[in-house]
Amino acid sequence: MFSPQGPSLRELAVQALSSVERGYDLLAPKFDHTPFRTPDRVLDATAEALRPLGPFGDGLDVCCGTGAGVRALAPLCRGTITGVDFSAGMLAQARRARPDAAWVRADVRELPFGAAFDLAVTFGALGHLLPAERPALFAGVHRALRPGGLFAFPLGAPPPPTSVLYWALLGFDAAMRIRNAVWRPPFVMYYRTCPLGAVRDDLAAAGFTVTTVPLASLGRRGDGAPRGRLVLARKPRTTGA
Structure with a gap:
């Protein structure tokens, strides 16, 4: 899973026992050599799906990390x-x-922007927010977009319970909850806290009009469902916000 340039097991352990901020400060020099970086195929699929909706003016990458979203x-x-x-x-x-x-x-739960962008994206960041913190993020993105602006991010299809991935993600989240129950500071990183329905509801409550499109180049599962969808949250062109 890791290239020779990636972090050692010891470095990952130190990160996991740190806060989210400190952990990523430590991991930053080697982050792009880990599987935690958003794969290029997901970035390319997102750009492909957004291209017919553009061109856009100014863009914002929320929780940008090392800048792969650019x-x-x-x-x-x-x-x-x-x-x-x-x-x-x-x-x-x-x-x-x-x-x-x-x-x-800046803390993305308190974004310091006002109506400055036409397109905002985020990749792999929602798992670092507890469900109760998503409304603050979505409200901040809504403020940061100009009227008619678009907030877009990919969501993978949930794996079926019969798959190895389903149980691997379930086990990871369970281990993370145990870690956070017994160790401080907490390290928030969960894979199963962002179901599409809940995310859609939170976006709508923040004032967005929400649709989704399949990320066609990622293919489909055995049951015919797309492996990934792009969530498209549009700020209305006329708003009282």
Whole structure:
């Protein structure tokens, strides 16, 4: 799962026993050599699905990490691209890789932007927020978008209970809950806390109009369901917000 340039087992253990922010600061120099980075095929599938809806003006990558999401944003946006994350280490890596983008350190539950962007994306970040924290994130993204702006992010299809992946993710989340019950500071990283229905409800409560489209290039499961969907949350062009 890890390349020779990736973190050692000891480094991963130290990260897992840290806070989310400190853990990612430690992991940042080797993060792109781990399976935790969003795969290029997911980034490319997202860009492919968004292309017919653009072009867009200014873009925002929420929980940008080392800046991999810029791969999806760059071909779609004619204006500036901004990444926001609370890990200084991850942002330092992003700045080295893409000095042409703007990088902002902030807590995404309190985004410091107002009506400045036309497209916002996030990749793999929702599992770092407890369900009760999602409304604050979605409200902040809503404020950050101009009227008519779009918030988009991929969600994978839930694996069937008969699959190895289903039990692997269930086991990981259970282990993480035990870890957080007995160790401080907590490290929030869960794979099964973002079902599409709950996410859709939270987006609608924040003022978005929500649709989804299949990520066609990711293929379909054996039952015919798409392996991934792109959630498209549109801020109305006329709003009282």
